[in-house]
Amino acid sequence: MNTTLQALHREALWQEMPETEPVRQRLYRVLRQSIIQMQLTPGQALSEKEVADAFAVSRQPVREAFIRLSEAGLIEVRPQRGSYVVKISQRAVLEARFVREAVEIAVARQAAVRGLAPEVLTELHDLLERQRQCVAPHDYARFYQLDEAFHRALSFGVQQSAAWKVIEDVRVQMDRVRYLSVPDSTPIARLIEQHTEIVAAIEARDERCAEQAMRRHLREIFISLPDLVRRFPEMFDAQETAALIEEANQ
């Protein structure tokens, strides 16, 4: 009897979803979110039957959600044995950052070269303003939502939805780390400052500057990775050393 799963079932995220949406999608989103937010912890076992019972659905849609989760690299399905939330892999995190950096820099560059439509710029400025309102109340959760919206608006601003899909996919690997490091992560104010720089460079149509601003912004995030490995060793995969981080920063 898994009380965590029952709690998830009672939570708003599950309840508030439209009935029309397929069960497997709702399950996928709930489980994904729970893994990212560490409610389902790395290494934890998840069985199809257990989840099915907790959510009062049959095993089939659960199974289909599991398949999607395993493709996203969030759980590992071992046939005839069990399914497990994968531990955080430093290598996976850094590889995710590599991909994200490559794509987001290309997006920023394209935005600077081509320019953005006025309504997109308006939206970006609006998002910046709303982000600033999160600083004083230390509203991390709200800021993360707005942060996601900001990067999303950039990708859609240059009409690259496939790029956004990739960014979303690799983000999940990074987000678990982010949740671990909420207290001692880069201050919100600093991130907003970087967002502002990015928008300014795009408006100035300065390709190089936009590129560099985005690179700085994305590299900010994992200052604390080796520290986290020391503090939460059970969350991480293996004995991957901090040498990896040195590598990644060139």
Next chain:
Amino acid sequence: MNTTLQALHREALWQEMPETEPVRQRLYRVLRQSIIQMQLTPGQALSEKEVADAFAVSRQPVREAFIRLSEAGLIEVRPQRGSYVVKISQRAVLEARFVREAVEIAVARQAAVRGLAPEVLTELHDLLERQRQCVAPHDYARFYQLDEAFHRALSFGVQQSAAWKVIEDVRVQMDRVRYLSVPDSTPIARLIEQHTEIVAAIEARDERCAEQAMRRHLREIFISLPDLVRRFPEMFDAQETAALIEEANQ
């Protein structure tokens, strides 16, 4: 009674796969390959039952393969209506190229900055040599395999397997176009020349040069896109104009 599907069932790709591999994976790979190679044509209807009967398996693994295919953007599942091979979207093709370019350029750059291990360089040179042997016999199929191996070796050479996964994902959108344009695509010899330039730049540790060589290489591919739309209008999605292509080339 769908004869195309029955033919697929008889083909080597299905038969030669190990029995141990899950049915849904084998189905996924066979169907994916068939869509890329245009044996299953854009717009064609595919029903779970039809495929299940043709391959003599139950509907469930077929369904799971369909879900994966729809996530890869190769088929569209419309509940209670049917599943269809998606038509080629020029926008999707160009967005795929955008992502691929961003990631592969980052890979090439990283390779030039850090350098590659000797055994990786040996492998690359070996692949180049084998590619050259495809020129005279006009062995397109073999070349495409070696081309994929080349790009894969680069990604793994800089230890970015996640990057390769992304490249593989977006490639499928581009590959259907490639199959359409086999006769009048860029000559193999020219592509090999570009591969050689890339390797040379990496060996010279020339970051800028490697980046530019890779960009030139990837932009070569879609010279013929508007032409293809004219020749095979039924394969393409809508009335997206050639203006998109101008945009994408800056």
Next chain:
DNA sequence: TTCGCCATACTACCATACTAGTTGCATCGA
């Protein structure tokens, strides 16, 4: 002849049943 309704034959989605493989524990033997 044309338009609208209804029966029918599909579809994908979900539930349930069954199979096959793995793991761990208990029991039996040395």
Next chain:
DNA sequence: TCGATGCAACTAGTATGGTAGTATGGCGAA
């Protein structure tokens, strides 16, 4: 006491049945 073997309790994978929603073709009315 320790070790090996067999059985029981899991697991995920596959098969099959039932349900609800959608398209279509034919029939009747205007």
